[in-house]
Amino acid sequence: MVLLLISPDGVEEALDCAKAAEHLDIVDVKKPDEGSLGANFPWVIREIRDAVPADKPVSATVGDVPYKPGTVAQAALGAVVSGATYIKVGLYGCTTPEQGIEVMRAVVRAVKDHRPDALVVASGYADAHRIGCVNPLAVPDIAARSGADAAMLDTAIKDGTRLFDHVPPDVCAEFVRLAHESGRLAALAGSVKQADLGSLTRIGTDIVGVRGAVCEGGDRNAGRIQPHLVAAFRAEMDRQAQEHAVGVPAVN
Numbered sequence: 283m284v285l286l287l288i289s290p291d292g293v294e295e296a297l298d299c300a301k302a303a304e305h306l307d308i309v310d311v312k313k314p315d316e317g318s319l320g321a322n323f324p325w326v327i328r329e330i331r332d333a334v335p336a337d338k339p340v341s342a343t344v345g346d347v348p349y350k351p352g353t354v355a356q357a358a359l360g361a362v363v364s365g366a367t368y369i370k371v372g373l374y375g376c377t378t379p380e381q382g383i384e385v386m387r388a389v390v391r392a393v394k395d396h397r398p399d400a401l402v403v404a405s406g407y408a409d410a411h412r413i414g415c416v417n418p419l420a421v422p423d424i425a426a427r428s429g430a431d432a433a434m435l436d437t438a439i440k441d442g443t444r445l446f447d448h449v450p451p452d453v454c455a456e457f458v459r460l461a462h463e464s465g466r467l468a469a470l471a472g473s474v475k476q477a478d479l480g481s482l483t484r485i486g487t488d489i490v491g492v493r494g495a496v497c498e499g500g501d502r503n504a505g506r507i508q509p510h511l512v513a514a515f516r517a518e519m520d521r522q523a524q525e526h527a528v529g530v531p532a533v534n
């Protein structure tokens with residue numbers, strides 16, 4: 283089963299997510315105006331943890347981080363202390379796999395010393411070529427060698443371009459294969475739309491992350507998350523999963 287991660291931008295939107303809680307799996311706290319994986323305040327993570335049903339894990343982004351392992355480790359600890367149990371780190375400032383591994387090792391230690399059952403997610407960017415950070419296909423190995431639990435891709439620049447514009451489905455499939463080969467989860471995001479769900483299901487990703495697709499007007503900035511759009515997105519995920527299970531391609 284593919285897990286659905288939804289990213290509200292604050293407490294109010296998290297409450298809208300809570301209304302659609304039966305349709306989603308993970309509530310992901312971020313601050314979109316601070317970047318693609320912008321970090322929100324500790325008190326916001328805490329309030330959101332209190333607002334969503336206890337059986338729904340809360341994830342928090344630590345930011346589009348620089349190559350500063352100490353700084354990032356301390357921020358990651360802040361996220362887990364505040365109640366998040368998925369800690370997502372965007373390796374924005376890491377230009378080599380070695381830098382990514384160093385940052386993620388520090389994060390894994392900081393997080394797991396405090397809460398061993400928390401999951402650490404190493405996130406790269408599908409449009410890495412636009413920002414000069416580490417290659418998307420290096421991320422599964424960074425996750426494996428640092429002891430992180432999952433490898434993720436998102437887009438850094440939210441200008442309407444999407445995951446598959448930068449990393450086509452066959453390369454995403456290789457990303458997932460590499461993550462699974464080392465026993466990690468794979469998560470994919472980046473202006474994903476319902477029409478992408480067939481490919482994402484076939485690729486075998488474990489987690490799909492969305493914001494724009496479940497916001498009013500498909501607008502991740504001006505629109506707000508709508509519970510009925512979360513429900514519709516989930517229905518399409520389920521439909522694709524069913525079709526995939528019986529081997530009949532769903533008509534998009």
Ligand SMILES: O=C[C@H](O)COP(=O)(O)O
Binds near residue numbers: 289474491
């Ligand atoms: O982690 C998921 C992201 O928030 C994706 O946001 P987006 O669908 O608007 O690109």
